[in-house]
Every structure is written in C-alpha cells, then in structure tokens.
Amino acid sequence: MEDAYVVMLVALFALAVTDLVVGVSNDAINFLNSAIGSKAISMRNILIVASIGVGVGAVFSSGLMEVARKGIFVPGEFYFEEIMIIFMAVMITDVLLLDFFNSMGLPTSTTVSIVFELLGAAVSIAVIKTYGETGDLSMLYNYINTEKATEIVVGILMAVVIAFIVGAIVQYCSRxxxxxxxxxxxxxxGAIFGGLSLTSILYFILIKGLKSVSFISDEFVAFVNGNTLLIIAIALVFFTLLSQLLMSVFKVNILKAIIVVGTFALALAFAGNDLVNFIGVPIAAWQSFELWQSAHAATGAMPSEFLMTGLAGEVPSPTLLLVLAGGVMVATIWFSAKARSVVETGVNLSRQGDGAERFEPNIVSRSIVRYSIFFGNMVSAVTPGRVRNYVEDKFKKPEYLLKSRRKDMPAFDxxxxxxxxxxxxILISIGTNYKLPLSTTYVTFMVAMGTSLADRAWDRESAVYRVAGVVNVIGGWFVTAIVAFVAAASFAAVIYFGGVVAISILIGLAIVLITRSAFIHKRKEKEKAEKVPFDPTEIVSxxxxxxxxxxxxxxxIKGVNNMYSKTVDNLGYHDRGKLKKNKKAIKKLEKEIDELKSNVFYFIKSVxxxxxxxxxxxxxxxxxxQDMVQxxxxxxxxxxxxxxxxxxxLKFNQVKDLKKIDEKLQVLFDDIQDLFENQAFEEISKIVDEKQQLMEDVSILIENQIERIRTSETSPKNAQLYFGLLLETKDLISSTMGLLQLFEEFHVQMKKLL
Structure with missing residues (x-):
C-alpha cells in the first residue's frame, strides 16, 4: 500500500518539473515584455537580469505553501487517500492547461489556475463523500474555504480594472x-523621474519581493512596515541624487537603468511568491505522506481513515527543493520557445506602430472602439483649442514611425x-501590503494595455484589432478558471473511481498531449523562422x-501549386476530411497576401x-x-x-481531365518558381508563349462538358462544380500570365535604365 503512494509522489514531482517549465513559459511575460518591447538592452542581458532575479527569489523564498495545503479547502475534512487524489488531479490539469495557453501564445495566471483546480478537485471529492454518505449536499460548505475563494476572484477582477486605468493615467501624464x-x-x-521610479521599485522589492525571504527577521519586517514613509523619503532623495550622478558623470541612460532594475524586481517577486503555484501541490502531498506514515507506524491508521488535520499548520518547504525549482525556472527562461510566444502577444498588442495584426475584430471590440471614438469626440469638442494643440504637440509621433517597418525597431520607447x-x-506592492490577492500576470498585462491606450498606440488604424486581442486574452482568463475547475473536478472523480489504472491513463494522456503540442509548436516556429519579416529599408533600390x-x-506560386494538386486529388477521392483541411489551409495564403498589402504604404513611403x-x-x-489566391x-x-x-x-472522365490539367499546371508553376528563385528572367517570354496551349486545353474541356450535358450528364450540381473549376482554372492561368508579362516589362525597362 505504501509503495503505491510512493509511486504517486514520484509522479507528482515529475509533473511538478513539467509544471515549472510550462508555468514559467507563461509567466515569463510578467517581467520580460517591457524590456524586450523597448529593446533597452540586448536579449542576452535581459535573460541574465531575469535569471538573477528568479534565482535570488527562488533561493531565499521561505515557500510557505498555504494555498496548496489549506487556502482553498479544509484539510481536516479529508482523509489522506482523498487528499492524494485531489493533488494528483490538480497537477495533471495544471500541466495540460498551462501548456495549452502556451501553445496559443496567450498569457494566463498560474495563481488562478492552481486556485480553481484545487477548488474543483476538492468540490468533486467533497460531493462524492457527502452524497455517498448522507445523500445530502447541504454540508458541502464545511469542506471548502468559500471566503478565500471569493476574495481571490473579487481581487482579480478589481486588479484588472484598476491596473488598466492607473497605467493609462500615469502614461498619459508621463507623455x-x-x-x-x-x-x-x-x-x-530625468533625475526626478529616476528618483521616483527607483524608489517605487525599491518599495516593491521590500514589500512584495522580500516579504517571504527566510532569513529576514520579524523585527526587520516590523521596522519596514512602521517606517515606510521615512524609508520612502530617504530613498527618494538618495535615488534622485544617484540618478543625476549616473546621468551627468557616467553618461548612463536613466531609463535603461529603470528598466533593468524593474525587470529584476518583477523576476524576484515572481520567483519568491509565485513558486508555490508550481511546487506547492507536490510538496503538500509529500508532507501529507509523512504525516500519514508517522500515524500508520504509531496507530496502524489506514489511508482511508486518517484525517489530514496536520496540514493546517505552517510548514516551510525544504531549501534544496526551492533551489532546484529555481534552477528549472532559470533554464526555462533561456530555452523555452513557448515563453517567447507568450511575450510576443503582450508586446504586439502594445506596440506603437501598426502592421499585421494577430487578432480579428469582433462585435465587442467594434462596439468599444465606436463608443470610445464618440466619447473622445465629445471631450475634444469641449476642450479649449489651446489645450488641444498643446496635447497634440506632445503626442506627435516621430517621422520614422510613419515611414519605417524595420524588423529591428522597438515596439515602444x-x-x-x-x-x-x-x-x-507599485500596484502589486499596495495589493500585497493590504493582503489583497493579486495575479502578477494580470496586473502587468493590464498596465501594459493601459499605457498603450494612453500612448495612442491604439489609433483608428489598429484599435479594433488591439481591443479584440485584449478581449480574447481577458476572456481566456475566465476560461482558465472555468476549465481548471471542471477539468480538475472531472479528473478527481475519474481517479477516485478508477484508482491506479485511471492515474496511469491520465498521465499517459498528458504525456501524449504535451509531446504533440511541442512538435506542433516547433513546426510553427520553423515556418515562422523561414518567413523573412518585411523591411522597407532593404528594398528601396x-x-x-x-x-x-x-x-x-x-x-x-508554390502555395497555389500545392493547393490545386491536393484539391483535385481529394475531390477525385471524395475525401471530405482532407478537403476540409485544404479549405482551412487556404486561409494561410490569403493571410500572406493581406500582409503583403498592408506593407504597401511603407513601401511607397520608403522608396x-x-x-x-x-x-x-x-x-x-x-x-x-491576389487574383491567383482568390x-x-x-x-x-x-x-x-x-x-x-x-x-x-464527379465522373471518372471529369476527374481524369482535371488531373491532366493539374499535371500541366504543376509543370508550369514549377518552371515559374524556379525562374524567380534563380532570377532567370530571360526565360519569362518562353513560359508566356507556352500558356496559350494550356488555355486552349481548358477551353476544350469546357466544350466537352457542354456536350456531356446535352447527351449524358444527369447531375446539375456536378455540372455547376465542374464548370466553376474550369473557369477559375482559366482565370488562374490568365492571372499568372499577366503577372509574368508585368514582370518582364518591368525587367526590360529597368535594364534600360541601368
């Protein structure tokens, strides 16, 4: 019996390592997006600063796992056997959920996920217990810490709104x-700004970052809390003078210094306080096992008879485990490709310039933007002209933002x-000081969105897309809570009734899904790397x-060629599944055309x-x-x-005829692709001369189909489809040849000029 729980512990710690990787990959946005987006320092230095912050925070954290052990449920109401089921369900859910959000490139909160997973699993087991024993669910509240769960939800909702508003106001004034x-x-x-900023960050480190450091005495914490205003005043004077010294004597860019120190502070606080979200559950399981093992040795208590009242106390985590966890976190920051994807979402939504947008507009974003414009026009109408002109002058963007789309440009200043x-x-410091439950992910993300709005990064060209992105991310946060609750509850019930077999199946499922997700993400990153970003500075000649x-x-041409062949083949086999994949894949070509069209403005500006x-x-x-893709x-x-x-x-002869056209088109498109890849433009005239025969072949097939209709064709839908395919094939050939003739004329003209 004991061996079974040892195996469960091993599985829990293995899941914890995986959870660290997927969790840090998502929460990396907390302390990397501002430094990466502004390009204040190199990526290598950003990672070094973040690694030091994470390492210090992890090593010196006392790691009291309150949420995992007693924050959400009442441990004294559950037996050891039930507690282990809850913890196993939570860890499996957390790994799968965070990996899903990483694959989507969406930031979410590890705090929210772990809280609602614990809540869902605990409720599930509590329902099974109470209903099985009494058939009555009225005593369910005895098992759950409803007050704490409600406090967390309300705190998160408040933090989202407050962070957005405060970020917008401060950025507006700063600009x-x-x-x-x-x-x-x-x-x-700059010295005054540096003094205020560095003092705020120091306060943040003292209140939030070091509150759980194990070697800090209670006397020191009491001194900081009792003399906060004095510490702030002294720090303000000191950092103002230091900022002036750095700027005047050492020629240091004070903004860079603020960004470096701020990144370190957020990384420190993240590791020192959010570490519990990743390793709290397996450590709580380990402590539970030790409590039961002692009781079993003393009294012979069985797992289904030993209540876990002992988890209600405060038990610090082993320092060695914290050090190892910190090492995994640092390695993840350096090597996780999914972490970069999550960061890119926040950076792209807050970037100053416009361009290709990731999110599509929806009815919510359109409505928000429409009413915001209406409100803005009303405010502008009652604002004195002198004030409007002053504000417009301050928000006048540099010329390079209007002309350039350089791939190395910062997303914001x-x-x-x-x-x-x-x-x-500051917001996280205040929340922590008043013991309000906050998500560092939510606060940091919403501040960034608020400053983007105030900085007019969301203008009439991009607002509807950016707002849609924010709505999707916030919606994802609520989905996190709902899915975490439902999935953990379901897994807990499955494990309760399925035992070891169910655990094995669920862990196997998690391994398969995470492995599959990793391969898919790797393939997407490879495709992204092969696509060279548009840079107008490189095509002015x-x-x-x-x-x-x-x-x-x-x-x-390559995409059209592949799609035509696949469509003809799959239509011939009447393969609905593969045709559906083709239909989805065509959006990739359409998106590629849209991105090229979005660059026309910058091309004309730069030429x-x-x-x-x-x-x-x-x-x-x-x-x-575009005609070819259409x-x-x-x-x-x-x-x-x-x-x-x-x-x-389609009839056999129809499919056969389409396949013949496909084979000839493949030869044509392959020749065109080779021509442009090798820039052998002298061959254009030869290819253009051959197109007439292909056009005549399609015309003959149209005449043959007309004859079939008059003699043997019985299906109007077949005739409609077949005619449509042939006519669009003719348009496709015509557009291709028009493109070649255009390029040939341009090439000849440019040769004369050169």
Whole structure:
C-alpha cells in the first residue's frame, strides 16, 4: 500500500518539473515584455537580469505553501487517500492547461489556475463523500474555504480594472511631460523621474519581493512596515541624487537603468511568491505522506481513515527543493520557445506602430472602439483649442514611425517601458501590503494595455484589432478558471473511481498531449523562422524591389501549386476530411497576401524618388497575386462544399481531365518558381508563349462538358462544380500570365535604365 503512494509522489514531482517549465513559459511575460518591447538592452542581458532575479527569489523564498495545503479547502475534512487524489488531479490539469495557453501564445495566471483546480478537485471529492454518505449536499460548505475563494476572484477582477486605468493615467501624464522626443527633456527632469521610479521599485522589492525571504527577521519586517514613509523619503532623495550622478558623470541612460532594475524586481517577486503555484501541490502531498506514515507506524491508521488535520499548520518547504525549482525556472527562461510566444502577444498588442495584426475584430471590440471614438469626440469638442494643440504637440509621433517597418525597431520607447514596470511594481506592492490577492500576470498585462491606450498606440488604424486581442486574452482568463475547475473536478472523480489504472491513463494522456503540442509548436516556429519579416529599408533600390517581388511570387506560386494538386486529388477521392483541411489551409495564403498589402504604404513611403514607377509595379504585382489566391480559394471552397453537401461524385472522365490539367499546371508553376528563385528572367517570354496551349486545353474541356450535358450528364450540381473549376482554372492561368508579362516589362525597362 505504501509503495503505491510512493509511486504517486514520484509522479507528482515529475509533473511538478513539467509544471515549472510550462508555468514559467507563461509567466515569463510578467517581467520580460517591457524590456524586450523597448529593446533597452540586448536579449542576452535581459535573460541574465531575469535569471538573477528568479534565482535570488527562488533561493531565499521561505515557500510557505498555504494555498496548496489549506487556502482553498479544509484539510481536516479529508482523509489522506482523498487528499492524494485531489493533488494528483490538480497537477495533471495544471500541466495540460498551462501548456495549452502556451501553445496559443496567450498569457494566463498560474495563481488562478492552481486556485480553481484545487477548488474543483476538492468540490468533486467533497460531493462524492457527502452524497455517498448522507445523500445530502447541504454540508458541502464545511469542506471548502468559500471566503478565500471569493476574495481571490473579487481581487482579480478589481486588479484588472484598476491596473488598466492607473497605467493609462500615469502614461498619459508621463507623455505630456516627456513627449515622444524625450532625449532633451530627460537631461533636465530625468533625475526626478529616476528618483521616483527607483524608489517605487525599491518599495516593491521590500514589500512584495522580500516579504517571504527566510532569513529576514520579524523585527526587520516590523521596522519596514512602521517606517515606510521615512524609508520612502530617504530613498527618494538618495535615488534622485544617484540618478543625476549616473546621468551627468557616467553618461548612463536613466531609463535603461529603470528598466533593468524593474525587470529584476518583477523576476524576484515572481520567483519568491509565485513558486508555490508550481511546487506547492507536490510538496503538500509529500508532507501529507509523512504525516500519514508517522500515524500508520504509531496507530496502524489506514489511508482511508486518517484525517489530514496536520496540514493546517505552517510548514516551510525544504531549501534544496526551492533551489532546484529555481534552477528549472532559470533554464526555462533561456530555452523555452513557448515563453517567447507568450511575450510576443503582450508586446504586439502594445506596440506603437501598426502592421499585421494577430487578432480579428469582433462585435465587442467594434462596439468599444465606436463608443470610445464618440466619447473622445465629445471631450475634444469641449476642450479649449489651446489645450488641444498643446496635447497634440506632445503626442506627435516621430517621422520614422510613419515611414519605417524595420524588423529591428522597438515596439515602444523606453518611457513607456519604464512606466509599465514602475506602475506594475507599485500596484502589486499596495495589493500585497493590504493582503489583497493579486495575479502578477494580470496586473502587468493590464498596465501594459493601459499605457498603450494612453500612448495612442491604439489609433483608428489598429484599435479594433488591439481591443479584440485584449478581449480574447481577458476572456481566456475566465476560461482558465472555468476549465481548471471542471477539468480538475472531472479528473478527481475519474481517479477516485478508477484508482491506479485511471492515474496511469491520465498521465499517459498528458504525456501524449504535451509531446504533440511541442512538435506542433516547433513546426510553427520553423515556418515562422523561414518567413523573412518585411523591411522597407532593404528594398528601396531596384535590385531590392526585384528580390522582394521575386520572393513573394515564388512563395505564392508554390502555395497555389500545392493547393490545386491536393484539391483535385481529394475531390477525385471524395475525401471530405482532407478537403476540409485544404479549405482551412487556404486561409494561410490569403493571410500572406493581406500582409503583403498592408506593407504597401511603407513601401511607397520608403522608396527612392528616382524609383517611383516601381510603386505602381509593386501594387500591380500584388493585384495579380491576389487574383491567383482568390481563384484557388474558390476552387478549394467549392470542392469542399460539394462533397460536404453529399452531392454526387464527379465522373471518372471529369476527374481524369482535371488531373491532366493539374499535371500541366504543376509543370508550369514549377518552371515559374524556379525562374524567380534563380532570377532567370530571360526565360519569362518562353513560359508566356507556352500558356496559350494550356488555355486552349481548358477551353476544350469546357466544350466537352457542354456536350456531356446535352447527351449524358444527369447531375446539375456536378455540372455547376465542374464548370466553376474550369473557369477559375482559366482565370488562374490568365492571372499568372499577366503577372509574368508585368514582370518582364518591368525587367526590360529597368535594364534600360541601368
């Protein structure tokens, strides 16, 4: 019997290591997004600062696992056997849930997930106990700490709203002071800003970061709490003078210093306080096992008879485990690709420039933006003209933001990055001081969104997409709570009735899903790495324009070629599943075209005055590529709809004819792809001359189908689909040849100029 629980403990600690990896991958956004987005320091130095903060926070944390042991449920109401079931269900759920959010690239809260998982699993076991024993659920509240759970939910909702509003107000005021051309003003008021910022971060470290450090005495904590105002005043004077010294003598950019210190502070607090979310449950299980083992040796108590009243006390975690956990966290920060995906979501939603947006608008985002514009117009109407002009001057963006889409550009400037870190630090400090349950993820993310709004990063061009992103992320937070509760409750019930077999199946399922997720994410990252970001500074010359358009044409031709062949093959086999995949895959080509179209503005802005004719060529080039994608999109979607509606299969001769066209198109597209990849533009005329035969082949098939209808065709839906495919194939060939002729004319013209 004892061996079975030892195996469960081993499984729990193995899950804890996995949970550390997936958890840190998600919470990395807490302390990396401002530094990464502003590019204040190199990525390597950002990771070094974060690693030091995480390491210090983990090593010196006392790690009192209150939430895992007694914060959500009443341990004295559960037997050891039931407690182990609860902990096992929680860990399996947490690993799967956080890995899912990492794969989606969405930030969520490890605090919320662990709380609602504990709540769900405890409620599930409590329901089984009370209903099984008495058939009455009225005593369920005796098992659950409802007051604490309610406090956490309310605290999180308040933190989301307050963080957004405060972040917006502070950033608005900061921008009025510094404007976007802050380089000159920072020389005069940078010391005061540095003093205020560094003092706030120090207060944050003392109140939040070091509150659980094991070697800090109670006397020191009491001294800090009793002399807070004096400490702040002294620190303000000291850091103001230090900031001036760093700026004047050592020529240090004080904003960079604030960002570095702020990143360290958030990393310290994250590791020192959120570590319990990852290893609290297995450590609580270990402590439970030791309590039962002692009782069993003394009295022979069985797992189903020993109540876990002993978990109600305060038991610090072993220092060695905290050190090991800190090491795993540091390694994850350096090597986790999913951590970078989560960070990118926050950075992209708060970036200053516009461009390709990740999230699609929805009815909520459109309504919010529409009424916000209406409210803004009302405020503007009653604001004096002199005040409006002053504000507009302060928020006037630098010219480079309007012209450039360089891939190495910061997402936002260092003023906003510093405000993000300082405001988040202050809010978390205040919440901790008043013992309010806060999620560092939620506070940091919402502050960043508030500062983005105030900084006019969400303008009329991007607001509806950014708001949709924020709505999706916030919606994901509520989904976290609901899914965590339901999944943990379900797993607990399965383990309760299924025993060791159920545990083995669930752990196996977790391994399979996480492994599959890792492979999928790796494939997506590889595809992303192969796609070179648009940079107008690299295509201002004729050679650059030729290279950019050649790359675009080759990529689209390759996608169209693959999609046409797959659609014809799958239509011939009447394979609904694969046609559905084709229909989804076509969106990738359409998105690629949309991204190219979104870059036209920056291309025209960046091109040399001597190459203005190339702008027209670039636009017409995109027009032909869009026509090609629209044609293949029609072919793919209509083929799927035909099969999905259970219409008759195309006849053998029809499929055979389409396959012949497909084979000829493959040869044509392969030649075009090779032509542009090798930039062998002299071959264009040869390919164009061959297109007439292919067009005639399609025309002959159309005539043959007309004859079939008059003699043997009995299915109007088949005829409709077949005609549609042939006509769109004809349009596809025509667009392809138009593109080649356009490129040939441009190439000849440019050769004359050179």
């Amino acid at each position: 009025l002071v510094f404007s976007f051309q802050y380089e000159e003003k920072i020389k005069y008021i 260092m003023v906003r990055a510093a405000v993000n870190l300082v405001v988040a630090s 004729i050679q650059g324009i030729v290279q950019e358009t050649s790359k675009n044409i080759s990529s689209i 040399d005055d001597s190459n203005l004719d190339s702008s027209k060529f670039y636009i017409l080039n995109l027009d032909y590529l 044609s293949i999109g029609f072919i793919t979607r209509n083929s799927y709809n035909h099969v999905n509606n259970n219409h008759k299969n």
